[in-house]
Amino acid sequence: MRYKVLTIAALAVACLPLPALAHPHIFAEARLEVVAGDDGNIAELRNVWRFDEVFSSSVLLDFDKNTDLKLDARELAELGEVMRKSLADFHYFTTITLNGATVGVKKPDVIHTSLDGNQLLVIFAVKPEKPVPLKGRLTFGIYDPSLYTSIDFPTDGDLVVQGSGFGKCQHKVVRPDPDEVISQNSTSLTDAFFNDPTGTDMSKLFATRLEVTC
Template sequence: MRHSTILMAALLSLAPAAAFAHPHIFVEARLEVVAGKDGSVEELRNVWRFDEVFSSSVVMDFDKNTDLKLEPNELTEVGNTVKKSLADYDYYMNLTINGKNITVQKPDIIHVDYKDGQLLMFFAVKPVEKMPLKGRLTFGVYDPTLYTSIDFPTDTELAIVGDGFKACKHQVVRPDADQVISENKQSLTDAFFNDPTGTNMSKLFATRLEVTC
């Protein structure tokens, strides 16, 4: 169906040729990592605000009654499309505990709104396995294809919530691209030639929240 093209093809950038493309979609994000009463990560709350150009294209694609806005049922359809489409990409979540990658469960729902010419999405995901607040944990949100640029405007947009974090230290890390390339030159080169259609090495450049407990 045509109305799924924008979110299935553009947002996800399924075409291999896009693996090293410049970003075409721009998102300002907020991530809250919530600690549960059991001393582990309970959930991760996301807020995404899309750029006006992409937002307008979604309106054109999902606006069934052509009134140049998105009705509640149309917003629901956008959310359902994204929920299904991003599953294979783990909803752009990048979680680790003591160096081990952790995937996330499918969110119950992705809430979508359209305000002031911009599309907003709100959703929460839970780790598929326990992430006890012990050792070193990292949390990030990035598109491995680099088609979508996910930016956290200020460090406060990467936040920890809950008493479980009281004994932990945290910092926001914004990698310097030149330094990353310099320190990983060989591995980046090998990754490209081993799989020129795309790798997951882009996570080295992604902003992340590091928590040490």
């Protein structure tokens, strides 16, 4: 049975043993814009994801209802709505922390999808589920905790802040060194991948993130 969107990860988590999930099957290049509001809080996180051609072709086959080998406006809207609903279980792959505490995100109003050549392009914005003031230490990241989807930021310029609220803040892109992460967390990583039947979100240790200090 073909999966419909990248959220096949949800089925994979339920049906496959954890060691099999230790490598990605779907690949995407991303851009993240963190926008400050006029009220001194984070307004929204804007996402652009470009998926690999293999996954994009499978999406085309699944949603091309009239079999004309392209996705029309109705089919693209259906794809976006399926993603909007099902990605909620994964918090839209979005992680926000404020002084070490995780903040969830609201469901986006819409997820826009299109085919750019042979690649699926996904654009949407999410808002924090509670106010996130521009004070203290903040981090922002996009990653799949199941490791089924690899989301890569090709350059540091693909993680940016926007808005005058960041004027007194410092920010940097952090790309963790895998060898260092494994060395520092070898015991917990082993436990997470092989002994915990519920799964453990350790992929955040490897994920590229934007750190902001205000």
